[in-house]
Amino acid sequence: MRKPDGKIVLLGDMNVGKTSLLQRYMERRFPDTVSTVGGAFYLKQWRSYNISIWDTAGREQFHGLGSMYCRGAAAVILTYDVNHPQSLVELEDRFLGLTDTANTDCLFAIVGNKVDLLEDGTADSQEKEGLGPGVAGGGSSGSPKVPKQVQPEDAVAFYKKILKYKMLDEKDVPAAEQMCFETSAKTGYNVDLLFETLFDMVVPVILRQRAQGPPQTVDITSYKTPRRTRSGCCA
Amino acid sequence: MMSTKAFTLVSAVEWELLAGDKERVHIECVECCGKNLYVGTGDCVVYHFLLEERALPTGTATFSATKQLHRHLGFRKPVSELRAASALNRLLVLCDNSITLLNMMSLEPVPSGARIKGAVALALNENPVSGDPFCVEVCIISVKRRTIQLFLVYEDRVQIVREVSTPEQPLAVAVDGHFLCLALTTQYIILNYNTGFSQDLFPYCSEEKRPIVKRIGRQEFLLAGPGGLGMFATVAGISQRAPVHWSENVIGAAICFPYVIALDDEFITVHSMLDQQQKQTLPFKEGHILQDFEGRVIVATSKGVYILVPLPLEKQIQDLLASHRVEEALVLAKGARRNIPKEKFQVMYRRILQQAGFIQFAQLQFLEAKELFRSGQLDVRELISLYPFLLPTSSSFTRSHPPLHEYADLNQLTQGDQEKMAKCKRFLMSYLNEVRSTEVANGYKEDIDTALLKLYAEADHDSLLDLLVTENSCLLTDSAAWLEKHKKYFALGLLYHYNNQDAAAVQLWVNIVNGDIHDSTRSDLYEYVVDFLTYSLDQELVWKYADWVLQKSEEVGVQVFTKRPLDEQQNSFNPDSVITCLKKYPKALVKYLEHLVIDRRLQKEEYHTHLALLYLDKVLQERSGANSKGVEATETQVKLQHLLQKSDLYRVHILIDRIRGAGLPMESAILHGKLEEHEEALRILVHELQDFSAAEDYCLWRSEGRDPPYRQRLFHTLLAMYLQPGPAAPELAVAAADLLNRHAANFDAARVLQLLPGGWSVQLLRPFLTGAVRNSVHARRTTQVALGLAKSENLIYKYDKMKLKGSSVQLSDKKLCQMCQNPFCEPVFVRYPNGGLVHTHCAASRHTNPSSPGPGTRT
Ligand SMILES: Nc1nc2c(ncn2[C@@H]2O[C@H](COP(=O)(O)OP(=O)(O)OP(=O)(O)O)[C@@H](O)[C@H]2O)c(=O)[nH]1
């Protein structure tokens, strides 16, 4: 088996469309899917690099496997369903923690899938009134005014939260606008853009890792230090 | 799900063999090492069997076990685990929390009584770190809580090397190098016992299900995960393969590349590690042991031991191909690369690729098929032979055996569907066209090109002609018959030509042009034939068809002579032979003579005269035809005049005779001019034609390259003609004035003034007069300059002469001639301006012999 040069992991609640996104990109089609069991992965040749893309299971039952899948990941795609704000909330509550095992310079993409469903007539009327600032992304999922849709700003807010959680400086990472996508696996909208933007970003990371030599085992003590120095040295 | 037959289940040890006359026997554990099979039972007995394998022609095998020894260990506890260490000839037996060492053959305990106490479970390190071949590394889960111990076990002693405590109680363990893969109460971890570093893998609830930890290769383990998953994890805590999906109640797992085998209460399931798909399910009730021992997979119930015999990979692959599961077959074949010797693998793999190619082909997946044919290095004739009649009758090809596919031919494959058939043919066309120039074609270019020709011809494809006019290996007889059948006569001609049968080719084409046979490939076929003959080296052929081409079109046909390469025109196609041939074809003859006279500039009187006469005939003919007295000269007339003017070779008298009275004044003026009969010529121009500018041009034309006086004479003749008294005097006077004014330099002004009538005004002749005055002044001045120059030159010579005369030359014996180096014997010598003296005869000889060096001009 060829050894992949870098790893990208798709995370997100069940039914948000992770498997569908991958199938759309890799096989150019939108087949019926069944809820993923465990996980699956694809190898994608991008320029001269082999990138493995892992599709994980969103079902609670398999939640425990997430950390292992994320270990050593160069990028994580956090996927939600734009029609279900709760799926964005879940990303923060359940999935963000799984990425602790990813590389320290791991990239994060926030993907709102199923935008094709927004074209329904009901979409417009709900757009304005329902959404108070910070509601969907803020984790206050108990709020009774949960809107039916998630706005792009919510994804951006979540992205900034990730940076805070990771103690990363905004200046050191790609801008939120660059890393938040809205896609449709059904129509293919933005799907190529999403994956290929990420591949292009992952390649320099691979090169950097190669230059440093692969860390065989991760030492817990040294693992935390980069976070501190990152935010510390720029002050 | 479609299934593969990867394994067959065969019995190894029947219950009777174990139980003998006993009522109850319960198999607790098994171990297999080479031919030695050990079974541990619930009543504390270890049995030793020898396994005999017998291969069956179907690819599987049967096993028979013969009982050797058995030994009761003397406890009332079951034998819970057995491990053979063949290098030490020891069997490690776990019973009653204690590991004892038995001799593998005699089953006697080692005399030293060495044992490991307090063990709940054990694992051997198959990737040992000690490097000592006389010991094995054993890892145990200790009866002490949360403790793992590592031992080195020698022939007759054991040595503890490490004790590690774990965060939770361990339930199962596997070892690889320094890494322990542990199932703890709530999770799996990797523990490096050397560094103490522990890596979490994933959580797992051991209370709900029994964990499985199985080393599958270097630094990689297989673990039972949530939801019946078989999870792969490396010692770095990373999953490199997607999980396989087992049932929830899986009991054991084993590896037999490329398969993962799992056991539950009812089934043995087989998954491929290559694509994670479940490949086979074997019903198997009450199994409770599944283990692999150096590639041999053993399952056992409490009453019997069975072996899962893998089918040879090749057989599995063939089965997959037979059910058209190309993708899986290829994955399996590729996965087998490591397990099969390289040469054997390559042969096998190529064949599989080819078979896969035909499967794709039959489904009209041409792109995929092509790629498979290419990578499988298919003998293209296998493919061609599917198409009826395409292979040449002479081809020695026979299909490979066993066959690569199940089809007799394309008709069977497409079941007569014409559209599919056409698609297949188009594919073959493009495929053959692609490979014909690659090394794939080596050795059977004839077969490929002939097949391609047939396909093109049948499909009326343009490339047929390209194929035939470029280098090709089409077989003549086969191709010719085919082209004829498909009425591709033009192409057939090309084929004949390519095979050096030009006569046959031309005859065919002529038949097409004549309409005897029909082929509309080229609308300009006649021109094509003319061109073909023009460049043909076969002289006989050209002569044979010369009449035919000329009869079709004299103007075009004559090209076979005029456009022919020059060197040939000198030999068999020399002008005289050609002219003889062209007698019957006047238009062609004119063209040919024009070619000789104008293009090739042949200076032969005959051709010039002949051409002029032919022109003349034509002009006369045109005259009589269209009796309208056309003022405009016809094209032929222009050509005639041009020839008469430019050529000096034709026989003027013949033409003058022919032209007389024919009403061609211009032509006769030219002819008179040729005879230097200027008065007559000018008379015709001035009086008959009254074409004054032509008269002027005549003077210029005739005086071209002659000296000025000659020209003056001509112009004076013309002037005199203008000034003659007569009825047309006034117009002529104007012409005279114009002539003078335009050509002042060509007249002798003094003579002109005498000729002019007195009544002419100076104003009328002003340009002439100014010109004349300027000319005469100019002439006078130039003469004066020349005179001055001559005088001074003369002076210089005089000076030289004086100088030379002023000094005397002494001759003595010592003065030698500069040329012959001999003394002067007489007082006669030649002296050069630089003072050198030579004999007179030497000086003379120097002048006759230009190569000898000269000292200067003689004085
Ligand atoms: N309309 C629409 N439906 C989608 C889209 N993407 C996925 N779906 C549908 O959503 C359902 C779930 O899709 P999956 O791709 O299986 O979801 P998943 O995230 O892989 O789910 P798990 O594997 O259970 O984690 C399927 O019925 C898809 O057809 C989309 O872009 N638009």
Ligand SMILES: [Mg+2]
């Ligand atoms: Mg899925």
